[in-house]
Amino acid sequence: MILSIESSCDDSSIAISEIATKKLVYHKKISQELEHAVYGGVVPELASRLHAEALPKILEECKGWFGQLKAVAVTNAPGLSVTLVEGVTMAKALSLTLDIPLIGVNHLKGHIYSLFIEQETQFPLTVLLVSGGHTQVIEVESLDRMETVMRTMDDSFGESFDKVAKMMGLGYPGGPVIEKLALEGDRERYPFPIPLQKRGEMAFSYSGLKNAVRLAIEEGSSEDYPDIAASFEHIATEHLFRKLRKYFKTRPPERFAIVGGASANRYLRGRIEELLAPYGADLLLAQLQFCSDNAAMIGRIAVDLYGEKSFTPIGELHSAPKSD
Numbered sequence: 001m002i003l004s005i006e007s008s009c010d011d012s013s014i015a016i017s018e019i020a021t022k023k024l025v026y027h028k029k030i031s032q033e034l035e036h037a038v039y040g041g042v043v044p045e046l047a048s049r050l051h052a053e054a055l056p057k058i059l060e061e062c063k064g065w066f067g068q069l070k071a072v073a074v075t076n077a078p079g080l081s082v083t084l085v086e087g088v089t090m091a092k093a094l095s096l097t098l099d100i101p102l103i104g105v106n107h108l109k110g111h112i113y114s115l116f117i118e119q120e121t122q123f124p125l126t127v128l129l130v131s132g133g134h135t136q137v138i139e140v141e142s143l144d145r146m147e148t149v150m151r152t153m154d155d156s157f158g159e160s161f162d163k164v165a166k167m168m169g170l171g172y173p174g175g176p177v178i179e180k181l182a183l184e185g186d187r188e189r190y191p192f193p194i195p196l197q198k199r200g201e202m203a204f205s206y207s208g209l210k211n212a213v214r215l216a217i218e219e220g221s222s223e224d225y226p227d228i229a230a231s232f233e234h235i236a237t238e239h240l241f242r243k244l245r246k247y248f249k250t251r252p253p254e255r256f257a258i259v260g261g262a263s264a265n266r267y268l269r270g271r272i273e274e275l276l277a278p279y280g281a282d283l284l285l286a287q288l289q290f291c292s293d294n295a296a297m298i299g300r301i302a303v304d305l306y307g308e309k310s311f312t313p314i315g316e317l318h319s320a321p322k323s324d
């Protein structure tokens with residue numbers, strides 16, 4: 001068995017995965033969304049303190065498996081430095097007391113493996129990662145060969161939902177609230193400019209759209225919010241798809257996946273078939289419960305890293321807020 005820990009942002013999560021079968025034996029997540037909602041975003045110091053309370057509580061439930069653990073895996077980058085360190089410190093203590101190796105896991109690669117929980121990997125794969133911290137297109141050849149081919153120049157897709165919700169006074173996280181509000185709105189009413197439309201950059205950008213939405217909010221009233229939310233969600237998605245279509249012209253996808261917290265968005269999910277139709281590409285999506293941050297995906301990639309004996313010496317396991 002491998003015990004895995006995730007604490008890169010506002011979810012405290014621990015999982016236990018069976019190495020031989022890749023089965024998820026145990027998974028628990030304590031989300032801090034409610035605690036951060038009043039502030040309209042994640043407060044790092046508060047998040048760190050809440051992890052310090054939640055992680056040991058979850059770990060206590062795993063004591064029965066301690067004798068069977070062959071390794072301990074932990075997200076060590078990227079994320080908030082003061083929250084990553086909570087998981088990393090716990091993992092180091094477990095590694096020392098149980099005398100088992102450590103496996104440091106990149107959080108973004110973990111999101112990619114959310115697709116393969118309890119199943120075999122399928123590569124090559126073109127991945128769109130849309131989370132609170134990142135918007136990237138990644139070409140995945142194998143566990144060790146992943147290349148980021150497009151990224152955002154400023155805000156991420158998920159972050160733009162968080163910021164729009166904050167401007168409307170709707171709390172945090174913004175994705176689910178904006179998605180719900182948009183269902184009642186008219187997607188055509190606000191023709192916000194599609195980011196980077198006339199520019200050739202193979203990149204994403206959400207700061208301009210966010211500012212256009214800000215103006216609409218300032219000029220309108222709360223009765224306009226459903227239409228603003230719907231128009232925003234439409235343009236945010238349209239931007240992703242236009243850039244992807246352009247990218248696919250040079251590299252048509254064989255197999256395509258969307259991962260990350262914002263991949264739970266139903267409007268986005270509902271339009272993927274249309275995007276992929278010209279290429280006949282297979283589509284992979286993670287189960288909804290594994291789209292947002294969780295330790296099950298960290299455990300799944302750790303099983304493959306264990307197979308390669310990719311262990312991280314304790315002195316070399318650092319929590320790194322940024323990674324490529």
Ligand code: KG4
Binds near residue numbers: 131132134179264293
């Ligand atoms: O992957 P994740 O749990 O954390 C990071 O690694 O960042 O993603 C969280 C992000 C937040 O920005 C949240 O608002 C967004 O995912 N999100 C959504 C939806 N559900 C979560 N964005 C759009 N629509 C959703 N339904």
Ligand code: ZN
Binds near residue numbers: 111131
């Ligand atoms: Zn994440």
